[in-house]
Amino acid sequence: MFSIRNLIPKTLLARFMLIIVVPSLIGQMLAVFLFYDRHWYNVSYYTSNIIANEIKWLLDNYHNVQTTDTNQHINEYLNLSYQFYQGIKLPKIRPKLNEELEIFKNILNLKLKKPVIVTLDHEKKIIVSIAFNNGLLKITFPTKLLLNPTTYIFVLWLIFLTILLLSVSLIFSRNQIKSILELATAADAFGREQRLDYKPSGAYEIRQAGLAFLKMKDRIDKQIANRTQMLAMISHDLRTPLTRMKLQLELMPSSEATIELQQDINTMTQMIATYLDFARGEGGENFQIIEVADWVVNFIQTKYPGRDITFDIKPQKHKVQIKPFAFARAISNLIDNAIKYSTKIKISISETKTSTLIEVEDNGIGIHGQEKELVFKPFYRSDHARSLEYSSNVGLGLAITKEIITGHYGTITLEDSKLLNGLLVRISLPIIKEIKDKTNEA
Ligand SMILES: Nc1ncnc2c1ncn2[C@@H]1O[C@H](COP(=O)(O)OP(=O)(O)OP(=O)(O)O)[C@@H](O)[C@H]1O
Ligand SMILES: [Mg+2]
Incomplete structure (x- = not known):
């Protein structure tokens, strides 16, 4: 209508x-x-x-x-x-x-x-x-x-002045709108839990909105930090009674009941280790510059010996910077998921003009549509994952991985694997350009 x-x-x-x-x-x-x-x-x-x-x-x-x-x-x-x-x-x-x-x-x-x-x-x-x-x-x-003849000159002047006025106002309006767009991008990045460098700019009202956004972000960050700290404390405190229970169980005569209890305690210990990992975050680890392809292949062959994992490694011209312990945890989380939810795994490493891409794909059931966003949320597990017996799945793996990759100034995205029909996880890390690389090594 x-x-x-x-x-x-x-x-x-x-x-x-x-x-x-x-x-x-x-x-x-x-x-x-x-x-x-x-x-x-x-x-x-x-x-x-x-x-x-x-x-x-x-x-x-x-x-x-x-x-x-x-x-x-x-x-x-x-x-x-x-x-x-x-x-x-x-x-x-x-x-x-x-x-x-x-x-x-x-x-x-x-x-x-x-x-x-x-x-x-x-x-x-x-x-x-x-x-x-x-x-x-x-x-x-x-x-x-x-x-x-002045009629035509008058009309020409009018057209010329109109175009001049429009161009000037176009330039000024665009600058005003740029600061609104920056605020929108910052809010969007915050929503996606990406790193953001935002400084309020532009007209007074837009700067006010920007400052209000930063205050809100601070408050949310603090709340999250408080919650994580509480999680860390609870997990830490639970470890002692659990260790005691484990010892007591070992002293008891072995029966079906004690074996099942032992399994439960093992699961709980693993879960608590994951909570603590999540709560600790990346810590104060320093960046190191590495050849990422060599590093990843080496790491996986050492940590998962005998696993049927295929590699597709393209030659790399550039290096990237990683925090080795944190990055190892991120990669293990992905491989652990692939092992848990599928049988075949392929890892590809390639390079674009600005970044190195690490792709982990498998032949599992994959993650569909909307869930691709949800699985990055802490404690989110699919129904399938919940139903696994004795699983220590707590739904923190991908949340931790995302946190680590964002801390490396990279991005992580989920797609459907065309090759294996399961999940494809793509990590993109910014490359270190030749010059910067040399100055860092020197
Ligand atoms: N390779 C995969 N194939 C299919 N589904 C997956 C895969 N990886 C993750 N998922 C789904 O995403 C959910 C979240 O994954 P995430 O690694 O965060 O948690 P988890 O594996 O369930 O538990 P945790 O890693 O904390 O032990 C999983 O519960 C699972 O449903
Ligand atoms: Mg996992």
Whole structure:
């Protein structure tokens, strides 16, 4: 259905421009129609009067001013040239005239009280033919005496000024909108738990909004930190009674019940280790610059010997920086998942202009649609993962991995594996350019 809303542009820039353009266009149109139309009419009226007067004087004083008697000779008088044709009658044609010439013709008719024909010739001259003394008097004068060329100049100026005004306001509006977009990008990055460098900029109101956003971010960060700290404390405190229970169980005579209890205690110990890992975060580890392909292959072959993991490694031109312990944990989390949820694993490492890509894909059931976002949330597990027996799954693996990769200024995304039909996890790490690399090594 038609609605005025559909006509209003969607982006802020377009709206800004509309707010500037519409009033200035209306203003200019009013200026043209009210002011310039009248002005133009007056100018045409007065110039027409002057020429009409000159023609009247010529006719009134024809015998006094005429310099040559000869028929058809060109004579000059004031602004006019004229020729007399004896015995020729005024033709009956009535050429179509524009508005200015029509005004001129009417004034001439009024002043002379004689039939006249006004025409425009090719050489930008106006010709007035008048029946006179049993003949025809042809009076010629330049168009510029009558037709007002400033109309076009005025319109050209208007168009030029409009374009100038629009360009200037476009530049200014874009700068204003840039700071709003920066705030939007920062809020979006925060929502996705990506690292953000945001500084409020732009107009006062936008800076206020930016500061409010930063305050809110601080508050949320603090809350998360508090929660994590509490988790760390609880996990830490639970470890002691668990160790005691384990010892006591080992002293008891072995039976089906004690074996099951032991399994439960092992699961709980593993879970608590994961909680502590999560709560500890990356800690104060330092970055090291490495050949990532060699490092990953080496790490996986050492940690998962005998596993059927295939590699597809493209030659690497650049190095990346990692915090080895944290990065190892991130990669293990992915491999552990792949081992838990599938049977075949492939690791590919390649390079783009700006980053190194590490892809881990498997032939499991994969992660569908919306869940691809959800699995990064702490403690999120799919129903399938929950149903695994004796599983120590707590749903922290991917959350920890994401935290670590973001801490490496990289990104982690989930896709469907085309090759193995399971999950494809892609880690992208920024490469260290040659120059920076050398200075760091030196
Ligand atoms: N390779 C995979 N294939 C299919 N589903 C996966 C895969 N990796 C993760 N998932 C799904 O994502 C959920 C979250 O994974 P995450 O690693 O965060 O937790 P978890 O493996 O369940 O537990 P944890 O890693 O803490 O022991 C899992 O419960 C599982 O449903
Ligand atoms: Mg996991």
